[in-house]
Amino acid sequence: MTTTSRVALQNADLPAKISTSPQTPGAPRRSAGKIDPTYYWMIVPVLALFAFFITLPALVGFFFSLTNYAGYGDWKFVGIANYVNIFKDPAVLQSYVFTFLFALTTTVVVNVVALAIALGLNARIKWRTGIRTVFFIPMVLSGLIVSFVFNYLFSNTLPVLAERFGITPLTSSILANENWAWLAIVLVTVWQAAPGATIIYLAGLQSVPSEVYEAAGMDGAGTWRQFRSLTLPLIMGYLVINVILGFKGFLGTYEIIVGLTGGGPGMVTQSVAMRIFSGFTGGDYAYQMANAVIYFVITLLISVIQLRLIQRRGVSL
Amino acid sequence: MISTPSRNLRPGRLQPPALDALGQRSLNRRSLFKAAGAVGAAALIPLTACSSPASATGVTTIRFMQNKPEVIGYFNQVIKDFEALNPDIHVVQDSNEGNFVPSLVRNDPPDVMTRGYAQATADFTRKGIFADLSGLPAASTIDPKVQGLVNSWGQYNGNETSALPFSLAAAGVIYNRDLFAAHGVQVPTTWNEFVAACNTFKAAGIAPIYGTYKDHWTIQQGAFDYVAGGTLDVQGFFTAINAKGADISSASRESFTSNFGAVLPKILEVAGFAQPGAASKNYADGNAAFGKGQAAMYLQGPWALSELVKANKDIRLGMFPLPVSNNPEDAKVRVNVDMALLIARNTPRMEAAQRFVSYLLQPAVVNAFNEKNAAFSTLKDAAVTSNPQITGLAPFVKEGRYYQGAGTYFPPAVPVGNYLQAFVYGKDGNKFLADLDAEWRRVAERTAI
Numbered sequence: 001m002t003t004t005s006r007v008a009l010q011n012a013d014l015p016a017k018i019s020t021s022p023q024t025p026g027a028p029r030r031s032a033g034k035i036d037p038t039y040y041w042m043i044v045p046v047l048a049l050f051a052f053f054i055t056l057p058a059l060v061g062f063f064f065s066l067t068n069y070a071g072y073g074d075w076k077f078v079g080i081a082n083y084v085n086i087f088k089d090p091a092v093l094q095s096y097v098f099t100f101l102f103a104l105t106t107t108v109v110v111n112v113v114a115l116a117i118a119l120g121l122n123a124r125i126k127w128r129t130g131i132r133t134v135f136f137i138p139m140v141l142s143g144l145i146v147s148f149v150f151n152y153l154f155s156n157t158l159p160v161l162a163e164r165f166g167i168t169p170l171t172s173s174i175l176a177n178e179n180w181a182w183l184a185i186v187l188v189t190v191w192q193a194a195p196g197a198t199i200i201y202l203a204g205l206q207s208v209p210s211e212v213y214e215a216a217g218m219d220g221a222g223t224w225r226q227f228r229s230l231t232l233p234l235i236m237g238y239l240v241i242n243v244i245l246g247f248k249g250f251l252g253t254y255e256i257i258v259g260l261t262g263g264g265p266g267m268v269t270q271s272v273a274m275r276i277f278s279g280f281t282g283g284d285y286a287y288q289m290a291n292a293v294i295y296f297v298i299t300l301l302i303s304v305i306q307l308r309l310i311q312r313r314g315v316s317l
Numbered sequence: 318m319i320s321t322p323s324r325n326l327r328p329g330r331l332q333p334p335a336l337d338a339l340g341q342r343s344l345n346r347r348s349l350f351k352a353a354g355a356v357g358a359a360a361l362i363p364l365t366a367c368s369s370p371a372s373a374t375g376v377t378t379i380r381f382m383q384n385k386p387e388v389i390g391y392f393n394q395v396i397k398d399f400e401a402l403n404p405d406i407h408v409v410q411d412s413n414e415g416n417f418v419p420s421l422v423r424n425d426p427p428d429v430m431t432r433g434y435a436q437a438t439a440d441f442t443r444k445g446i447f448a449d450l451s452g453l454p455a456a457s458t459i460d461p462k463v464q465g466l467v468n469s470w471g472q473y474n475g476n477e478t479s480a481l482p483f484s485l486a487a488a489g490v491i492y493n494r495d496l497f498a499a500h501g502v503q504v505p506t507t508w509n510e511f512v513a514a515c516n517t518f519k520a521a522g523i524a525p526i527y528g529t530y531k532d533h534w535t536i537q538q539g540a541f542d543y544v545a546g547g548t549l550d551v552q553g554f555f556t557a558i559n560a561k562g563a564d565i566s567s568a569s570r571e572s573f574t575s576n577f578g579a580v581l582p583k584i585l586e587v588a589g590f591a592q593p594g595a596a597s598k599n600y601a602d603g604n605a606a607f608g609k610g611q612a613a614m615y616l617q618g619p620w621a622l623s624e625l626v627k628a629n630k631d632i633r634l635g636m637f638p639l640p641v642s643n644n645p646e647d648a649k650v651r652v653n654v655d656m657a658l659l660i661a662r663n664t665p666r667m668e669a670a671q672r673f674v675s676y677l678l679q680p681a682v683v684n685a686f687n688e689k690n691a692a693f694s695t696l697k698d699a700a701v702t703s704n705p706q707i708t709g710l711a712p713f714v715k716e717g718r719y720y721q722g723a724g725t726y727f728p729p730a731v732p733v734g735n736y737l738q739a740f741v742y743g744k745d746g747n748k749f750l751a752d753l754d755a756e757w758r759r760v761a762e763r764t765a766i
Contacts, residue, residue, distance in 0.1 A: 068764065072421040073444035078763075085763050091732075091756065155531065155597045173597030176531060178742060264533060265596070266739025267732065280418075283440060284730040287763050 058296075065289035071280060082290035091267060092275055092291060099272045102182060103250035106189050110246055111239065114194045118201035119227075139195040147259025150188045151175065154260070178265050185269060189256050193249070197242045204238030205231070244306045251299055377669040378407045382427035384414050384656060387623070388690065395686075399676050406669045421446065426661040428670040434480055434654035435725040439470030442479045448660040451478035453671060455678035462717040463695045466654055469552055469721075480657035481678060482695040484687050487636075487710040487719065488538065488618030488651045491625070494633040496523065496613045504637045504709065506645040508583075515590040518613045527612035528591025529603035530741055533734035534724075539616030540587040541737055542651050542722030545580050547641025555726040563762040567754045574750040581746040583641060587616070588741045596742060604628055618651075619691040622706050637709045650713040651722050655692060730760045 065082055069075035086092055121132050138146065155173040162170035174184045208231065216226050232239075254273040257263060263270040272295050279288025383392055389412050396408045411427060420426045426446065432438045441447065450456055456464075456478055463482045473479050492504070500521055505511040515525035529535045545551055557571045567574040588595075592612060600621075607615045608628025615621065616639070625632055638650040658677060660670045676682065680696055687694045691707050693714045694700075702711050713719060727733045733753065740749035 070440075070764070072418055072441075073446075082763065085759060089759055155599070155602075159594060159597060172594050173531070176596030176742070178739070262533075263732075264531075264735060264738050265742055267735045268739075270735075278730075278732075281729060283437075283728065283764070284760075287730075 061289045062293055064286050065293050067286050069286045070283040071285035075286070078286075082287045083294065085287065086291050086294060091270075092272075094267065095270045095272050095275045098182070098269060099251060099253070102186065102253065102271070103247055106186050106193070106250045106253075107243055107247045109186060109190050110193050110197050111242055113190055114197035114242065115201050115239075117194065117198045118205055119231075121198070122202060122205040135198060136195045138192050139199075141192070143192055143255040144259050146192050147188055147256045150184070150191075151260050154184055175261050176265055178268050181261050181265060181269050185253075185257055185260055188260060189250065189253065192256070193246065197246060200238050200242055201235065204235035208234045240310055244303075244310070247306075248299065248303065251302075376405055376407050377666050378409060379428040379664075379666050379669050379673060380409050380411055381673065382411045382414065382417060382430045384412075384431050384433060386412050388686075391686065391689070395677070395682060399673060402676070403672060406672065408673060424663075426664075428661055428664045428666050429673050430659045430661070431483060431656040432480075432659060434467050434470070434482065434657040435721065436470070436727065437729060438480070438657070438659075440728075442473050443471055445473055446662060447473070447479040448662045448664070448667065448670075449473070449477040449479065450481050450658075450660060450671075450674065451476075453481070453675055453678075455675045456481055458678065458680075458696050460695055460697045460699075463654070466652065466721060467657060480654075480659050481674065482654045482657045483677065483683060484654075484656040484690065485693040485695050485714065486619050486653050486655035487693055487707065487714050488653070488722075489543070489636045489638040489710055491607070491615040491617050491621065491634055491636050491706075493607070493610055493613055494635050496610060497635075500613075502613075504635070505640055506637075506648060507640050507643045509643055511640055512586070514613075519590070524592035524612040525590040526587065526592075526614045526616065527598075527603050527607045528588060528595030529598045529600050530588070530591070530596045530738060531599040531602075533738035535600055535603070535617070536588070536737045536741055537724040537734045538618065538651075538722055540584045540741075541580075541733075542724050543616060543639040544583045544587065544641055545577070545723040546651050546720040547639060547647065547649055548580050548583070549576060549723075551720050551723045551726065555723075558757065563758055565754060565758045565761065567751050572750075573753040573757070574747075577750055577753075578746075581740070581749070585741070585744060585746075587639075608632055618653075619707060622691045634706045635709050636707055638713055648713070648718070650710050650719045652693075652714065652719040653721055653725060654695075728760055728764065730764070731756050 064075075066077055066079060067075045068078045068082075117135060121128065121135065125131070154175050159171050159173055162168075174180050212230055212234070213226060216230055221229065252273050253271050254277070257269055257271055257274060261269045263274050272291070276288045276292045276295065279285050279291070381392075381396070383389070389410065392410055396410060399408060400406065408429075414432070417426070417430070417432075421441075459481055463485055464478070466485075467480050467482055468478070496502075496518070497504070500517055500523075502514045502517055503510070505514050518525040554571075554576055558565060558573075561569060561571045565572055569575065592606075598606070603615065603617075604621055604624040605628050606612065608625045610629070610632070615625075619636075622634060625634060638648045640648045642648075658674050660667070660674060664670055678696075680694075680699070683696055684694045684699050686692075687699075688702060688704065691704055693702065693707075693711070701715065702708060724733055731753070736749055736752055736756075740746065
């Protein structure tokens with residue numbers, strides 16, 4: 001076993017915890033034979049709350065997805081008609097395409113940006129603490145506020161600047177452009193989501209011992225080679241987590257789009273979550289509930305696949 | 318008075334001991350039940366306490382949900398006057414309209430409501446949420462033409478009067494009187510005159526119309542509703558397409574494709590007279606810019622007037638209906654029942670609710686409200702408005718030359734505003750109409766009972 005892989009093994013504990021691998025039993029409770037009731041007091045109330053506030057409403061929602069319930073008034077069972085109709089509705093399908101492309105793009109951009117920032121902030125630079133603080137500010141701001149501010153910048157400030165400097169394509173708001181409005185949404189989402197990913201990457205980078213780099217330096221590896229062959233494999237667990245959490249979060253994107261384009265122009269930036277929510281105000285409750293159930297199944301499948309990937313990572317690292 | 322008995326028994330007061338119990342290491346089941354029971358009891362007591370003091374003193378409390386946040390102060394005064402005359406009734410104003418549907422789910426709707434009356438409210442009416450008000454003496458004082466607007470959406474059991482209109486808003490083209498005078502432009506009464514007026518302003522370097530297309534509802538209630546309402550029998554069209562149900566297709570006689578063809582070019586023409594960059598501007602931008610005199614005309618309703626005056630208190634405004642044909646006799650104005658009074662069907666405080674509604678419909682209250690808010694009274698013999706901002710629309714309202722906006726007939730599940738925005742940007746009329754037909758059919762298919 002090489003030095004690299006041995007260090008990697010030590011650093012693999014983060015994904016290993018998530019995958020609850022059988023080699024690392026939660027030691028004391030099993031060896032004692034008797035289970036301390038405290039553990040139950042920690043779990044049961046949360047379980048009850050979870051069941052009452054999450055599971056039960058989800059089941060109720062599923063039930064109504066089989067009806068034509070408008071959210072109030074009379075209703076009757078319609079079987080799986082809502083589910084069939086979803087697949088025939090181009091507006092809904094378009095929202096799925098948009099949401100997945102958006103989530104994929106954003107995940108890639110967020111991770112590239114966050115990794116770059118983390119590498120910079122991990123280096124011995126001047127005013128490191130101050131700069132770190134500046135980078136983390138977007139994280140504490142509400143997405144809605146951020147998007148309203150950017151909305152103003154895109155709609156007013158940027159066109160005025162573009163006009164002054166004679167950049168014609170930018171004189172009308174990017175948010176009003178059917179082909180490029182999504183780019184603005186990606187940009188703002190990245191601006192807001194990158195700090196969270198950066199923190200995780202920083203934690204990863206700080207867990208890499210400096211001797212590894214010293215050894216690599218002595219062997220004559222350049223900066224790029226060190227990053228590719230040392231840093232990246234050593235923080236792979238952190239990268240996987242960032243990608244998974246990020247992708248899952250971006251699939252549910254809602255408030256930044258509401259604040260920026262409201263789903264427009266036309267309907268090109270409507271995310272699935274926005275479509276689902278429109279059912280509450282639109283008297284379309286049952287239909288969008290069916291949409292929600294389908295979306296839940298899809299995200300569940302993705303999560304399962306991703307968990308499998310993590311587990312494989314946890315073993316192979 | 319009402320909240321006093323509950324204050325001592327709020328669950329919050331009992332929480333610390335309950336938390337202590339949970340914090341203890343060896344918590345037994347009984348103490349948990351005790352804590353849960355105490356919290357539960359505390360949660361119940363305020364609910365029952367709400368009604369008990371009322372019956373003790375003989376004061377009935379009714380909840381009044383009001384749909385316009387900008388007139389809360391006005392209604393507070395109205396309520397104060399009403400309570401002075403009716404000391405046995407206490408009215409609580411609630412302006413959180415978003416709470417309405419949840420209150421239906423809880424089966425605890427407000428006793429008296431005002432709502433804008435169109436598709437959405439009519440849907441509640443059809444489900445039997447509201448009481449029949451035809452027996453109230455005040456019902457006979459309402460202008461039958463205005464009552465007809467409400468009834469046109471369908472009546473519960475075929476003959477009930479579920480809503481009494483309180484305020485009628487008339488929307489048209491808001492114009493800047495000073496700019497019109499400075500460029501010698503008269504208020505246009507035909508389509509050609511309107512186009513000529515736009516060209517005059519354009520030639521003078523003034524934006525003829527201020528467009529705010531980023532907020533797609535402004536396209537919908539402006540260019541779309543005005544051109545459609547001036548061209549088509551809007552109500553007839555929607556009655557026919559509703560009757561057709563899910564059988565609709567672009568080829569049907571009742572479809573959008575078959576009826577709206579003539580409307581679309583004029584919508585694009587109106588939209589084309591907007592200032593450059595209208596796609597980046599929203600309603601708030603439009604109010605600020607038009608208030609500062611950056612355009613001659615603004616396709617908005619009376620709700621914008623106070624915002625425009627806020628932006629520039631010296632602005633002199635007027636309104637006229639958008640003329641869509643070249644016969645001045647055809648001109649009509651877009652109206653909507655901005656506020657209609659409703660009573661919950663199952664309220665146990667019916668008598669008090671009726672007294673409050675009757676009070677609101679007294680000429681002094683209705684007429685004063687509408688005069689003050691640039692709207693039109695719904696009473697038969699209301700005096701002609703003296704507000705110069707809306708006098709241009711008054712004769713049309715008086716003679717009943719009006720229609721309800723085509724956009725208001727769409728079920729909320731059809732995002733017509735989004736489709737319109739795509740149409741105005743992309744200018745593909747055939748796609749727009751085909752999309753509407755397809756979406757209409759899908760919604761009809763899944764909501765048909």
